[in-house]
Amino acid sequence: MSTTSADSQPGDGTAVTSGSNPAELWSLVDKTAFRDCVHCGACVAGCPTFLETGSESDGPRGRIQLMQAVVEEQIKLDGAVQKHLDLCTQCRACEASCPFDVKYGQLFWTFRAAADKAGLAVRRTPxxxxxxxxxxxxxxxxxxxxxxxxxxxxxxxxxxxxxxxxxxxxxxxxxxxxxxxLPRREKRSARLPHVLPAKGKRRARVALFTGCMADALFRQLHWETARVLQENGCEVCVLRSQVCCGALHHQAGHLAEARELIEQNTRAFAANDFDAIVTNFATCGGFLRQYGSFDMSHFGGKDTPKDLEARRRLSARTGDVCEFLDSIGIVPPHGEIPVTATYHDACQLVHAQHVRESPRRLLGKIPGLTLTELPESDVCCGAHGLYSFTQPEMADRLGQRKLANIERTNADIVVTSDLMCLLHISRAARLQKRPLRVVHPIHLLDLSYREKPFRP
Ligand code: SF4
Ligand code: SF4
Known part of the structure; x- marks a missing residue:
């Protein structure tokens, strides 16, 4: 590919210049990392934005080449280039499918952090x-x-x-x-207590990560998660000192705030000994699992080996609730839920955390529930973080694509493990005036354990 893509003409956006020394501007970026990409194209077909536009510059290979050309000062980071980069949903499907282990996410975030720091970003942040x-x-x-x-x-x-x-x-x-x-208003739930005891013999002691949006909009799901964990012999601790994971701040480029949150959570969880830190929304889990790979200088901070070790430990102990339950082996749920369900793989679970089979295995244990495979189940639905607000047009196109695939399955309900996917797919259905219930796998497990009926 040429350094400037056919559909990316420098000059049709805001050309950016800086008086600083260019070598200094890109000093944060490991330029050699871009050369890991051999341009084989194995990642392109799974990229949601490429699937929609068909443009090479809206796919991972094209974006890597654009970033590389910018850091090697062959092209300027102008509005046209930035547009292709901003359209990336950051789903990391490309990273998961790359046979050469190219760390697209790392390349993308480092590039963006360097551009922001150098005052080069022309991102029209709403x-x-x-x-x-x-x-x-x-x-x-x-x-x-x-x-x-x-x-x-x-x-x-x-x-x-x-x-x-x-x-x-x-x-x-x-x-x-x-x-x-926004989801329908749910009955206001009380705050979870600091400790919820295990039912029967204790098998594990876990910390439940409650997050920010998740706690504001889906506290009921935290109760359901705690009940399911208790049912499976886990003592559940809810730390008052935990805070938002910082994923949205990171995505929006508020790196100093993201750093503060990362440090606060690291301190909170380091002070306690748990068998696992359990998350029930993929975005939070995916981000917590990255803490250990972050270089804090990209966030405007400094790292001591002790800080890095504490973050690595936090990341290593973090796991999605379905993955964790599957790993310890669950008490068979007994209540019938007679529905046909299909499962949407949240990007931040399947690509960022490599969790694909556990939720399906748990759902398969619910009596009466039939699970049917969703075509393109792991193609991003356009929900990631604030993408629906920053790129509304592409987010809607991806939402409709997901909905069309769901309809092909004839399923009664959709199951997914991320808050943003849940909201985004529900919205896509509402706008099309199609009745569709989108739920978390833990909601169904909890109902089954309690022998409560599922209300479509
Ligand atoms: S990122 Fe990986 S899969 Fe994609 S073009 Fe480069 S080497 Fe190939
Ligand atoms: S992160 Fe997702 S949207 Fe971005 S280039 Fe990779 S596959 Fe495409």
Whole structure:
């Protein structure tokens, strides 16, 4: 590929220059790492944005070549190049399918951190990300307050009117999108206690990672997760000192805030001894598992060997709840759930954490439940983090693609292990006026253990 792709013409965006020494600007980036890519193209067919646009520059190989050309100063990081990079969902499907072990995620984040640091980024960061991520997303209580207007609309069913009439598109800023994305209000749940004892003989002592958005929007799922773990002989601890994992801050380029959160969590979990740190949403789990591979100088901080060791230990102990339960062997669930379900692989679980079979195996143990395979189950649905807000058009295209595949299965429900996928696929269905329930695997396991009926 030439250094400037056919559909990426430097000059059609905001060309960026800097008075600094270019060699210094890219000093954070290991330029040799780009040469690991031999341009074989094995990763291209699984890339969601390439599947949608068919453009080489919207695929992993093209993006790697663009980044390499920029750091080698063959092309400028202008608006056109940035557009192709910003369109990346950061799903890491390419990384998982690369036979040469090219660490696309690492290349991408290092490149972006260096560009940000050098003042080269021309990313047109929407005000939504710029202002709200550091102020709102770190704290579930703030998030709850911030979404109050949309909850008010839901309470008086205004959301349904806005949705049915299409008027949500005319709402200011990103409120319309937020309104269509939020789940229905659930009954307010109490905060989980600090310790929930194991049922029967204790088999493990685990920490439950509660996160920020997850706690604000899906606290009920934390209760369900704790119950399922207890049922399987686990004592569940909920640390009050834990905070948001920092994934959204990292994605939005708020690296200093991400660093603070990473350090806080590392301190919180290092002070306690657990058999595992269990996550129930893939985004949080995927990010916690990366703590140990981060170089804090990319986040504007410094690392001592002790800090790095503590982060590595945290990452090594972190695991998805289905993966963890599958590894210890679960008590067979007994309540019948007579539905046909299909499973969507959340990118941050299947690609970032390599967890594919565990959720399917657990679902297969629920009496009455039939699991049917979803075509393109591991192709990103367009939900990752804030992608739905920063790249709404592509996010919607990927959401509709996912929905079309779901319809091919004739399943009654969709099961997935990530909060953002759950919200995004539900939204895609609502906009198409198609009744579709999207649930977490733990929700079904909990119902089965408690012999409660599933309400579609
Ligand atoms: S990233 Fe890996 S799979 Fe993709 S083109 Fe490069 S070497 Fe091939
Ligand atoms: S991370 Fe996902 S969207 Fe980005 S290049 Fe890789 S496969 Fe494509």
């Amino acid at each position: 005000p939504f990300e710029q202002r709200l991520v550091p102020r709102v997303f770190s704290r579930p209580d703030r998030l709850r307050r911030w979404i109050r207007p949309t909850r008010f609309a839901q309470r008086f069913r205004l959301d349904r009117i806005l949705l049915a009439s299409g008027l949500w598109r005319m709402m200011p800023g990103r409120w319309g999108r937020l309104l269509t994305l």
